[in-house]
Amino acid sequence: MAGSGRHGFIGTCLITGASHGLGAALACELAARGHRVLATARRAPTELPGEIAGFDYMQADLAQVDEVAALADWALAESGGRLDLALLNAGLGFYRPLQAETAADIARVLQVNLDACVHLAHALHPALSGGALGLVGSVAHKGAAGMPVYAASKGALDGFGRALAEEWRGEVRVRVLHPGPVATGMSERAGRPRGAIDRFFLSPRAVAAALLDALSAPRGADRQVISYLRVGRRGLWRGLVPGRR
């Protein structure tokens, strides 16, 4: 990763949703780039995959407001009140039409995908001064007929990040990064049947690397899509320049 110090965020990073898929790939990529990783997810520490087991870890369910508050306290204590990056990646969604939704699931999706991010940004603000806040959205943020509640939550995250990036400009770098389809198994867990198109999903590792590049670049838009073009361009560049991470 180019750069070091607070704005290159070589230092302490918090990542949510770190036990699986893109979150696990992001945590590993951050560690490979020399950062100290504070990881969190819903899973118990004993159920973590091997590559995450070595990180400082707190089990927290972001659907529970008190656990979000406890997570913020833990991150502040572990980082000594100085976080270089908070990467809010945890997400939840259901692939189903509105008539199949329930009030409890609407509340849960909005709590995990939006309200927990608002809560953590609010609580961690003093520690992030000079650092960066990354919000992991989705290309569904513009609307998705198959998952309207998830799309609403990610659209909201996009609007939140857009406003906050302007408010915190010059103090905390805020970026909303919208990955395209990633082969994490999330869409099957969300209820979408597997199909031939799944073969074209992006690898979590490649998306994680492209996403961290976008987040650490000193220049760039506040809201970026990390999909085929971006990931492919990075892969091509690495192929042309041997030895480049």
Place this chain on the structure above:
Amino acid sequence: MRVLLSGGASGLGAALLHACMARGDQVTVIDAVPDPQGAPEGPAGGLAWLCHDLGAADPVAWAQLETALVDRGPFDLVVLNAGISATGRFEHIPLADHRQVSRVNLRAPLQLAMVLQHRKALAPGARLVFVASLSCFTGYPGAASYAASKDGLAAFARSLRRPLRQAGVVVQLLCPGPMDTPHAARHAPKRAGRERRMPPERVAKLVLRASPRRFLLLPGTGAHLAALLGRIAPRTMTRIMGRVLFDKLKQQGR
């Protein structure tokens, strides 16, 4: 025509209520205010005022609301308009206020839309209008949770557009700019001129007369222009909003 409005006590909701009552519609209002001041007179049964706190998750209260909506429906026009805001520096606004904005502006309309679909309370050919904001095109530094809720609502409306069309329901997204309402007076920077804000009665007229073929409803030339610039140069528009609104809010210690 049977009309359902969320938030009818003031601003755009009150303007819609008066316009609908004046043309003889049967109107149902959901509002946290229990006793409407100055609610328009109409024929017996013309207005039903359902007092309900949209920010609350109480399942009993929601079940009662659901029953009342079934009794009063099916609706030909639904305008999900209720909204609150929280303005100032994001980190200075209490977390509880951000949470309440999210509940009232986003969770509640999602849940209401779900209830209306579950209970078949939308008449064939009905219009379902989500009231978002021009901030969906410009961004809104100084009201981060409000901006989030309105962008979320816009994404939700876009997601529902096609599936509900197949069910014979028209989904529309209203993105008004600043209106001359008590809500705007509370949240705009002090000394911001009222004269450039649009009267809510004009916006209400646009909603009631809108063609069902249009998805996006933008009231006024200024809103069209801001939306166009927001599409062409989103970063620049957000910067301008930062200068015009957020810097003033900061100077005023909010």
